[in-house]
Amino acid sequence: MSLVLKISVFYMTFVFLSAKTILNNYNEDRMNLIESELEMQLGSGLRLTEKEIRANEILMHWKHKEVDESFRNPQYFNFSKHYFTFRNEIEKSKVYRIIKRMPKGAVLHIHSSLMLSVERILDLTYEDHLYACYTDGDLKLQFSNDTPQRPCRVNWTLLSELRNASSNITEFDYTLKKHFTLYSQRGCDESNDINTIWAKFAKVTKTIAELIAYRPVREKFFYEALDEFYNDNILYIEIRSGLKNLYELNGTVHDKLFMPKLYRQVAKRFKETHPDFVGVKLIVTKRRVQTDEQVQNTMNMAREIKREMPDFFAGFDLVGQEDVGRPLAEMLPVLTEAKSDLQYYFHGGESNWYGMATDENLFDAVLLGSKRIGHAYALIKHPSLMYIVKQKDIALEVNVISNIVLALVHDVRNHPLATYLALGLPVVLSSDDPGAWGADPLSHDFYVAFVGIASKRADLRLLKQLAINSIRYSALDDNGKATLFRNFQHKWDIFIKHVIAMGIHL
């Protein structure tokens, strides 16, 4: 070997070695960087038990399969499409089946009159004495012994009579159901602007409100709703509800404080046969388009409920389409006054507009001491508020499917929840109005968030942390939280065993 060759071999080896060292250092830096970010992620602080690790491997096997297939075939990626297009496909997913069985703790953002699935609402239309008034596309409902006195442009007819007279009852009921939900099996209109979809949503809300203004039906409605939530592995619920006058067949109209009492009584009855169900609390709501005086009146009633039923009362909130409602800043005199005695759980930033009054509701929600913030969809545009939310531990109630249906986001990969999870903000997942769009009480929302929004690397720890958060940020007192956590943990252990037993072949 010539000297020149020897030198060049020596030289090349040297270059090769140092390149390797450099590469090793780079890879180490890269890994450290990724890991330090993963450590910030929601759920990263949890340590899994050996059994949980095995269950996690099964869960992640299926999650990776779904995500990787979608990555290779983005044209079939369901989460970049409207929820209605893939809603019926969800059941096929193995990840979903695991999530469905998973105990999820509590639901903290739910509007009581839109909790129940349309299938069970349909059953309630089979109750006696229900009159209907159909006028082109509109449906009014009322329970009554005789023909209702309320004006109807056509005529009031017993619904059972209309149903009996129809040539095809399946078809009749199918058409009827469309008045109670935005979701339809035979194709839905997915291209709505925000005002159009909210108008349709308001119509559904109104029809359901008429059906359940009758006391016996409200009672059944709420019991059935609790049953559906319980079956979705939920052990505690905070409902948001306006105060409505319920009526009886004999003409009695109850005062507005009757309804919370009824809800509390139904929840108690439900607990008797479902002892691990921890219960229900109420966040009293008023529509945000109302005047100061009307808001003030409802607040006074909320105070009364708090006084009479301190165990049932959780707080106060303002609801309705945020962009067209009054901003919180406009109601400051009223809201500031009650700040100390009514706990606030404000909706805030359920909007795509940046720098507008609606968007800035988030500032008022924080300043008015809101315990949690509903949606907080726009929070991502406000770094100082994100910092405060983390510092003050103000939970964000994120409702992913609601945000799709009510036209805030199309491709869920763009949902700000991804960032909230990455930053480890105090997030809870909820479902807002699942009955209004045919979603599970909570499992669909968990599934879409876990596979469609969270990092591919996010695993069982995220799911468990979300369940733990729902307990931690609830309005329960410490004893209540301890009980809920105990009941949750018991179900969780069974769930983990089940996943392991099913293995890859579930």
Ligand SMILES: *[C@@H]1O[C@H](CO)[C@@H](O)[C@H](O)[C@H]1NC(C)=O
């Ligand atoms: C998405 O939906 C299609 C049907 O539209 C289904 O065949 C497919 O399995 C779904 N993909 C995933 C990843 O769930």
Ligand SMILES: *[C@@H]1O[C@H](CO)[C@@H](O)[C@H](O)[C@H]1NC(C)=O
């Ligand atoms: C009342 O209206 C229904 C349609 O809602 C119609 O079928 C029926 O014939 C009407 N009855 C009377 C008495 O007008």
Ligand SMILES: *[C@@H]1O[C@H](CO)[C@@H](O)[C@H](O)[C@H]1NC(C)=O
């Ligand atoms: C409708 O049919 C059911 C079952 O046949 C019957 O019980 C009910 O009385 C009928 N209702 C009316 C208003 O005819």
Ligand SMILES: *[C@@H]1O[C@H](CO)[C@@H](O)[C@H](O)[C@H]1NC(C)=O
């Ligand atoms: C009734 O309508 C349903 C669809 O809503 C259809 O599947 C069924 O075949 C119809 N039944 C009769 C007897 O026409």
Ligand SMILES: *[C@@H]1O[C@H](CO)[C@@H](O)[C@H](O)[C@H]1NC(C)=O
């Ligand atoms: C009306 O009906 C309700 C419920 O059945 C009953 O509690 C109430 O006493 C009745 N009122 C009158 C005046 O008959």
Ligand SMILES: [Zn+2]
């Ligand atoms: Zn809401």
